[in-house]
Amino acid sequence: MTRRMGSLVWRIILLLWALSVILPIIWIVYQSFKTNQQFFADIWSLPSTFQWSNYSKAWTNLGVGQSMLNTVYYVGLSLFISLTLAVVNAYAFTKMEWKLRNIVWSLIMLSLFLPGINILVPQYTLMRALDLTNSLNGLVLLASLPLGAFELLLLGSFMRSLPKELEESAFIDGATIFQVVRKIIVPLAMPGLVTIGIFKFVALYNDFLGPFILLSDPDKYTVSVNMYAANAMMEYKSDWVTLLAGLVITVIPTIIVYMLFQRKIIEGATLGGVKG
């Protein structure tokens, strides 16, 4: 009986949190179908007629189509490169012994504590000198090549917890390090990899200041730079409903990606469960 009650309390807690998340989202969606006058007149009222034109306006004015393609390219490529690098580096830092390991590790961890606002200018100067400004590939390089402390830390702690036996036996069988990483470490580390994949994805998807400064050509803007500019325009305009419609459009791909990732996590977890 008490167990039932307890269960009910927990389920209500979950429901309350879910409501706190879902209500604002529903709110955004239905506001995005209003006119600006309705939006400001009473933000809690329902739209009288659905203004699909907000969506077409958002699509064209915010250049959503092109910016989505750019984002897919930028986020997809960056994610692939940085996750590959994260796996091999996490392996190198946690499973291998080498001379400068600890120094290099602490140098990388240092970046977590640096405030980072002032680095925009020197970064821009460097990228300019390397002729990488106004280029999506340049942005990809900057976003994926430098080792990220967050990825290493999370994936590293995950790898430490993996059993040594499997890779050891693989080495005895004559596998190379690359083979071990690819065939044994990657499958085992999948839940960790997916976790940092999600975070990297969100970070890449939402990053706007760096991309904005490095890309001067609006045809190359990513979704978040577009939204950043669209919001900045709200200082000079009062077209909130179009902004919200644009947001709804841009959020959809993120949700799909997240759902795909989430399934991978569950698969990875069952995989780990079987092995464990």
Next chain:
Amino acid sequence: MKSKVKKSSLLVFSALTVLLAACSGNNGNNPATESANPTNGNTPAAEAPAVYDNGLPKDEKVTLKVGFLEAGYGREWFDHATALFTERYPNVTFDITASPKIPDLITTKAAAGDDKDMFDILYGLAYTEFVDANKLEPLTDIFQMKPSDGGGKTLDELIVPGYNVPEQYYKGENWLFPIANYIGGMFYDQKLFEDNGWNKSPKTYDEFLALCEAIMSKGIDPIVYSGLYNYSIFSFDTKVFELAIDNGNKEFRNHYENYSGPEFTSAESVEVYNRLYDMGQKGYISKQSVGMNHTQSQMLALQGKAAMVPSGDWIENEMKESAPEDFEWGYMAVPFSNNPETPIHINNGLSYAFQIWANKPDLTKQWAKQFLVSLLTNEVQQILVDKGGAFPLRSDFMDDSARAANMKPLQKSIATYMSENNVVLELKSRKVVLNSPDFVAANKHVQDNTALILTGQKEPLPILEEGERLLQKAVQEAGK
């Protein structure tokens, strides 16, 4: 010399043909009104001389890189202006980077220190810092140039007074090319005022207070403003000058321009803040103002939840997406004197300007100047007025009755107010520019607390005194 004139007129003609061929005839009045002599113009373009009548070579291609702030005036007028210019001078093209966040890009490029990478023409910001670093091209000579439709008059003669005043130059030169100016003040719903019979044009401070009282009695907040962006300045920043006249303080402006007297704690400033505090305590200024951005506050005026909102003349354009079809904005300035003889000082200033980067090829800079002058032709001004909702900068703009009649309701309301009242357009220029962390700290301290003073939640004097202390530190530092 003579042959040069001939050559150039021929060139204008060929430019004209290009222009006519290029545009499909929807430009009614042609901007090219120079001494073009069509009888000379039958020769084909192959014989055309290498320079335009402005002395710049025709065959050297120039691309002007522009850092454009996409803001309240939009970019339609600018796209139109560049298209017109390229039609007329086909060797000049434009590479426009437009963004509402262009200042971030400009400051990053400036700090990166790569002159080649910088825009040629850029939205005007932080110009004293750029000038101090020798980064800007002086634009004083532009004002001696002649817009194509000016009937031979110089820009200096054609521009609204106040934008090329040698006494107000920074380091002896003019650095900013004005595009639009703003008129600050109180904006309101015409219909709401008419329905209630409220005074649309109070002549004295007491009349203004009476208006606030009348509005309050109807259960409406008399004033709401954007506390987040400190928009109260658009109505009240210039009131110290009115009080100085009432006080017979002849030295006030001199002190103001040179930071030679007390700034925040001058008798006039303290009086202004005390009155605002008082208005806040009486409930004339809505407490909701504190955390509000300007579209929110302007929205309340649109909805009739508040009667007046301090802002600038861009308000009509800014709110057009949210305003009901038949909404008409009205304008008034706030009188702070009880003497009708004292002119009402209207807050006025540059709201959009361009500057030219110094370390660029001469030819680029010359074309940049030519282009800027072309922006002050009435044709471009017309688009800026129509599409951008700006106030024209050409003093002869209104001479054309059709253009004057075409103005938007708010622009008319402003024009009417100005003609029916004893007003002064106050630019608040200073001769000394302070630039130190203490100066910023002083202003930050006062600005951060302004919303609390204006809503009657914090007494002004201690804040003004602390601001003054920091400011005097900055003044001393600058004196060293």
Next chain:
Amino acid sequence: MKTLTRTNIHIQKTVFLLLAVLPPFAAYVLFTLYPNVLSIYYSFLDWNGIGEKKYIGLDNYIRLFQDPVVLNALKHNLILVATVIPITLIISLVLADLLVNRQYKENKFYKVLFFFPNVLSLVVIALIWSFIYDGTFGLLNSVLRVLGIGGDHNWLGSPKTALASTIPLYVWCYVGFYVVIFMNAMSAIPKTIYESATLDGITSFQRFTKITLPLMSGIIRVGMIFLMLNVIKGFEYMFIMTKGGPGGATEVISLYMFNLAFGTESLSQHFYGYASTIGMLIFVLLVLLKVVIDKVFSKDSVEF
């Protein structure tokens, strides 16, 4: 079957390290570390980011210690750290446990839903919460009016409530993030451990405190440090919603630094040098807080 000699392994290892570690580390040094080291140099300059760089020794550091805005901002940062971190961690741990270890049928849906705030742009989150707190038609006030307790308070516009009002906003945003981290970490705990424990007749609360939490202490500590970094480095919500106001009530250190470096609407002057000095202060502060967190969790094996 091959037998690998000692040298062979050594060569292989070197090649692996050269290929895997060297390029990204070099990129890290170039694009991340070097610009940051430059800002140490900037912190000794009087430089507006435009004109000449003037070396002024320790002047910026002296100013830093006399600047009342810095002190005020730090106070607010510490209040946020002390509230946002524990609240976020507790809520996300509980929610993650409920999602992973209880088989409610709605869990599948929640797993996706809870992550949602992370894909909304900062701007929109700020917008939503501005409407919640709005003094006239805000959601919170509407609810309070229905309940008959007040309902006309301007939450973000009053110096007394502005800072406290931002706490739920932070928690709301961060919880989704940490639920996912903790969920994935919990999934990785072998089921067999739980199964044997359940046989021993342990309650679910004991299971949570005695098994889950200790096994996850490493990741919790990492989460704590990241939250701390986020709360101190972040300023976007203040930037959009309050501009640090009213009367400095929501001023935070990174916002102050950003405004000094990039200028504000009303004061477009730039102080790159002094902003970098504040950056140094933030760096020291973050390291100090990290050391404190490490001290509290000293038993853990995760090094960094």
